[in-house]
Amino acid sequence: MKKESVDFLVVGGGIAGYQAVLSLLPHGSVLLVSRGPLSSGSSYYAQGGLALPWGFTPEDRERHVQDTLRAGAGLCDEASVRTLVGDGEKVWEGLLSLDVPFDQASDGSFLTTREAAHSVPRIVHAGGDRTGFLILSALAKKVSESPSFRFLSNLQLHSIRKDRKGVVTGAVFLGETGDELLEIEAGATILSTGGGSSLFLRSTNPRLQRGDGVAVAARAGCEIERMAYYQFHPTVLDIPGQAPFLLTEAMRGEGARVINGKGRRFLYDYHPDGELAPRDVVSRALWLESRKFPDEGIFLSLTHFPEGRVAQRFPQVFRHCLELGLDLQTTPAPIRPAAHFQMGGIRTDMNGRTTLPGLFAIGEVASTRVHGANRLASNSLLEALVMGRRVVDAIDVGYHGEGTEEADTLGNVPFFMPCVDIEEGWARLRQILWDSAGIVRTLPLVRKGLHEIREMIASERPVPLDGARFALGNGLLVASMILEDILRAPVAGANYVVDELPGSTGKDKD
Numbered sequence: 001m002k003k004e005s006v007d008f009l010v011v012g013g014g015i016a017g018y019q020a021v022l023s024l025l026p027h028g029s030v031l032l033v034s035r036g037p038l039s040s041g042s043s044y045y046a047q048g049g050l051a052l053p054w055g056f057t058p059e060d061r062e063r064h065v066q067d068t069l070r071a072g073a074g075l076c077d078e079a080s081v082r083t084l085v086g087d088g089e090k091v092w093e094g095l096l097s098l099d100v101p102f103d104q105a106s107d108g109s110f111l112t113t114r115e116a117a118h119s120v121p122r123i124v125h126a127g128g129d130r131t132g133f134l135i136l137s138a139l140a141k142k143v144s145e146s147p148s149f150r151f152l153s154n155l156q157l158h159s160i161r162k163d164r165k166g167v168v169t170g171a172v173f174l175g176e177t178g179d180e181l182l183e184i185e186a187g188a189t190i191l192s193t194g195g196g197s198s199l200f201l202r203s204t205n206p207r208l209q210r211g212d213g214v215a216v217a218a219r220a221g222c223e224i225e226r227m228a229y230y231q232f233h234p235t236v237l238d239i240p241g242q243a244p245f246l247l248t249e250a251m252r253g254e255g256a257r258v259i260n261g262k263g264r265r266f267l268y269d270y271h272p273d274g275e276l277a278p279r280d281v282v283s284r285a286l287w288l289e290s291r292k293f294p295d296e297g298i299f300l301s302l303t304h305f306p307e308g309r310v311a312q313r314f315p316q317v318f319r320h321c322l323e324l325g326l327d328l329q330t331t332p333a334p335i336r337p338a339a340h341f342q343m344g345g346i347r348t349d350m351n352g353r354t355t356l357p358g359l360f361a362i363g364e365v366a367s368t369r370v371h372g373a374n375r376l377a378s379n380s381l382l383e384a385l386v387m388g389r390r391v392v393d394a395i396d397v398g399y400h401g402e403g404t405e406e407a408d409t410l411g412n413v414p415f416f417m418p419c420v421d422i423e424e425g426w427a428r429l430r431q432i433l434w435d436s437a438g439i440v441r442t443l444p445l446v447r448k449g450l451h452e453i454r455e456m457i458a459s460e461r462p463v464p465l466d467g468a469r470f471a472l473g474n475g476l477l478v479a480s481m482i483l484e485d486i487l488r489a490p491v492a493g494a495n496y497v498v499d500e501l502p503g504s505t506g507k508d509k510d
């Protein structure tokens with residue numbers, strides 16, 4: 001096994017990971033290891049923008065805190081939310097110093113928009129709907145200028161390296177194609193591997209965002225929490241044979257309407273805020289409506305926008321839809337919800353400390369409890385940036401991993417892996433989670449789903465190490481944690497559980 005040493009190891013190159021690299025570089029050498037290029041994580045695709053307590057007065061901060069708590073359905077940690085929002089101004093100043101090209105009016109003032117459950121416009125955006133890509137690119141450009149920064153790609157996190165006292169001293173990685181292992185020794189290890197929404201049949205996330213960080217941290221003994229808390233985005237393009245594609249919530253913030261096949265805006269039947277109700281409310285309303293009227297279809301309509309406005313304000317989304325033969329300016333888009341964001345994950349404090357000394361987690365992989373049961377739109381880029389800055393305060397920058405006792409390198413992961421056909425295994429897992437842990441859940445279906453996942457886990461045998469099989473094992477472990485968590489706390493709001501599903505449309509298929 002190859003071995004390397006570095007002061008700080010960051011695993012995952014999304015906005016959380018790159019922001020952490022930038023914060024750590026003044027203190028030592030930083031190695032960023034990722035499974036793929038910038039486009040491999042969700043950050044690259046973030047469209048709507050970045051929520052900030054815009055105006056930055058105490059009143060602006062309080063309004064942002066209250067909106068976050070309300071959207072979170074009573075399950076946010078208020079102190080954490082106050083810390084998140086309180087750091088908003090520092091984040092904004094940091095991004096301005098990186099010259100992120102946020103959209104401006106002709107008088108030079110920055111444009112802000114609204115999304116669901118925000119009481120005021122406070123979301124800044126860049127390139128219209130390319131906010132994530134432009135922030136990520138600016139961070140990546142800045143850190144690449146430092147001689148203390150190195151980047152390794154096409155490596156999959158395999159396990160957490162610990163010394164005999166249980167202190168984390170780095171991590172082990174697996175090449176994507178073969179069975180070669182690379183061991184990195186580090187003074188501090190930061191996981192920023194993103195969420196796991198692609199474990200569900202329909203998802204807005206890049207295909208490989210399947211919760212690996214949670215699986216590896218759980219095997220190392222880290223506390224994982226709130227895995228039942230997944231957010232489903234309501235307005236996801238639904239064209240047969242095409243991958244789900246997000247139609248940003250900023251469209252509804254700027255007046256887009258959700259209509260049924262008869263052209264009626266039915267969301268007011270479910271919530272007084274209609275299109276701007278919290279995301280979980282809107283997703284459930286779409287789900288219920290499609291079960292009541294399975295043949296009607298549901299659409300997002302921007303056809304009342306002034307001519308040329310859709311292309312000008314949402315250029316990337318407009319172009320993508322046009323390539324699929326759909327002109328959003330003239331034709332309502334067929335939509336259906338899809339899994340979008342993981343609110344739970346590796347439990348941390350507001351400096352990214354996990355329950356294992358020496359191991360930190362930030363961004364979507366972590367559970368800071370700022371999002372409660374339902375994330376307020378555009379608060380996740382804020383969280384990734386805030387936590388990427390705050391993590392440095394928790395790290396003992398003087399500790400360089402030297403003098404640790406012999407590492408328990410691979411002791412925490414025997415090569416037990418699921419022995420099912422890998423393609424079929426993934427298809428089954430994604431269907432099971434969609435059916436049993438989707439937008440609306442019933443306990444009998446959750447139990448059935450868990451039983452099926454456990455059957456697949458029971459197929460695990462000691463076999464030669466193989467990256468694809470290892471990833472499926474991660475997926476099964478995370479799926480079982482999601483289903484077990486629903487059974488542990490079957491409460492409305494967090495993980496919507498009903499006694500019986502109203503009217504059935506049969507099984508969803510991709």
Ligand SMILES: Cc1cc2nc3c(=O)[nH]c(=O)nc-3n(C[C@H](O)[C@H](O)[C@H](O)COP(=O)(O)OP(=O)(O)OC[C@H]3O[C@@H](n4cnc5c(N)ncnc54)[C@H](O)[C@@H]3O)c2cc1C
Nearest residue numbers: 012013014016035041042043048049157194363364378381
């Ligand atoms: C389509 C879309 C639109 C969105 N729009 C918005 C928005 O407008 N505003 C907002 O606030 N949020 C938005 N979100 C959510 C937001 O983008 C994410 O929550 C956030 O970017 C997560 O950042 P991250 O750095 O934690 O993880 P990611 O950006 O997902 O990065 C994860 C990184 O970890 C790497 N990785 C994963 N697994 C492994 C492994 N096993 N080994 C090694 N490396 C690994 C990946 O390759 C990647 O580099 C959107 C999400 C999507 C999918």
